[in-house]
Amino acid sequence: MEKQNDTSRRLFLKKITVAGAAMALAKTCSNETVSAQAAVQPQSESLPRRTLGSGTAAFTVSSLGFGVMGMTYNRSEHPDKKHCVRLLHDAVERGVTLFDTAIIYGPLTNELLAGEALGEFRHKVFVTTKFGHEVINGKGTGRQDSRPATIRLYCEESLKRLRLDAIPLFYQHRFDPAVPIEDVAGTMGELIREGKILHWGMCEVSAATIKKAHKEQPLTAIQSEYHLMHRDVEQNGVLATCRELEIGFVPYSPMNRGFLGGGINEYTIFDPNNDNRQTLPRFTPQAIRANTRIVAALQNFGRTRGMTSAQVALGWLLQKAPWIVPIPGTTKHSHLEENLQTLAFSVPKDDWLHLEREIAAIPVMGSRYNAEQQRQVGY
Ligand SMILES: NC(=O)c1ccc[n+]([C@@H]2O[C@H](COP(=O)([O-])OP(=O)(O)OC[C@H]3O[C@@H](n4cnc5c(N)ncnc54)[C@H](OP(=O)(O)O)[C@@H]3O)[C@@H](O)[C@H]2O)c1
Numbered sequence: 001m002e003k004q005n006d007t008s009r010r011l012f013l014k015k016i017t018v019a020g021a022a023m024a025l026a027k028t029c030s031n032e033t034v035s036a037q038a039a040v041q042p043q044s045e046s047l048p049r050r051t052l053g054s055g056t057a058a059f060t061v062s063s064l065g066f067g068v069m070g071m072t073y074n075r076s077e078h079p080d081k082k083h084c085v086r087l088l089h090d091a092v093e094r095g096v097t098l099f100d101t102a103i104i105y106g107p108l109t110n111e112l113l114a115g116e117a118l119g120e121f122r123h124k125v126f127v128t129t130k131f132g133h134e135v136i137n138g139k140g141t142g143r144q145d146s147r148p149a150t151i152r153l154y155c156e157e158s159l160k161r162l163r164l165d166a167i168p169l170f171y172q173h174r175f176d177p178a179v180p181i182e183d184v185a186g187t188m189g190e191l192i193r194e195g196k197i198l199h200w201g202m203c204e205v206s207a208a209t210i211k212k213a214h215k216e217q218p219l220t221a222i223q224s225e226y227h228l229m230h231r232d233v234e235q236n237g238v239l240a241t242c243r244e245l246e247i248g249f250v251p252y253s254p255m256n257r258g259f260l261g262g263g264i265n266e267y268t269i270f271d272p273n274n275d276n277r278q279t280l281p282r283f284t285p286q287a288i289r290a291n292t293r294i295v296a297a298l299q300n301f302g303r304t305r306g307m308t309s310a311q312v313a314l315g316w317l318l319q320k321a322p323w324i325v326p327i328p329g330t331t332k333h334s335h336l337e338e339n340l341q342t343l344a345f346s347v348p349k350d351d352w353l354h355l356e357r358e359i360a361a362i363p364v365m366g367s368r369y370n371a372e373q374q375r376q377v378g379y
Pocket of ligand 1: 224311
């Protein structure tokens, strides 16, 4: 698999240094933040690249992607559409080429936003999306539907919402026990041959399912939760299988839904109508209070290296393998800048190992999902 492109990395480091200096300057005169940023924004195509998948399934993207979900769904209050479009354009300008959405986010509103903001850049950036959760008349039913005819229908509808001729990477969002994975993989192969999608992937599946699916139609990427507080994919064979079969890996919720960024405490109120964190055992006030030790360890690690805890969380994932591309989500320009800056840091392997051991010794309170959400993963 392709390693990081050194030339683009050098160029990026140079440009991001200029951008960083300008951000510092901009912070001293808050009214001028936007114009100062705009004046020195790095030109597009300036981020290092990574390749997900191999052979005909290879897909080269910026080393960090952008999770669009929280702009309309599950992350409490979000800014208005104009702001989101500007932020997505800013990400394109900064060289992000991988944007992640799904039919169920909203439902539909997230794809519509991504289509409106990014459709015009279809020849330059990639918007990946996901099918699987049944959506009828714009509402999720809570059921899975990965029957071939439904996949085809959802594909056509996503193409329209995203304003694309082909979906760059179409993921099965959750395994459907009623449809053999070979049938899903076969349908993906047909859609690739018809030019409706370019690549395919799956989320939160077992190593055995990945092997079966890949045999039928080569996979580009597996997307599962992975971060310093949730390392199941290291134990359940998923990462090892990706390595063996040269399939890319896209860690979702790379900062544990914002927790590792350090801005959440036991008093944080999540919007009861638009935030799934209030339903997660790991986000009860008691769990947040207990798990804050982990954020403190990240902050401590970052302090002497000039890194924030968000950058430590993302940097740890990036150094795990060159075929891993995290997709942090944000609604803020400052967080986008901070997250992309992660690519400019270089931390010795031994230091990461030390941190990893330190965090592993701290018990995590609360499971990541409630019983219903847990039931849908790991097939
Ligand atoms: N396949 C799946 O089943 C699945 C499941 C969940 C998510 N996903 C994908 O993964 C993407 C990211 O997941 P996520 O949103 O759950 O988790 P995340 O990226 O770990 O965290 C997002 C949260 O972190 C905050 N944040 C971002 N940068 C920050 C920084 N530098 N410092 C402090 N806080 C920061 C954001 O708030 P601000 O807006 O204030 O920055 C946001 O609320 C989603 O957009 C979606 O595309 C996939």
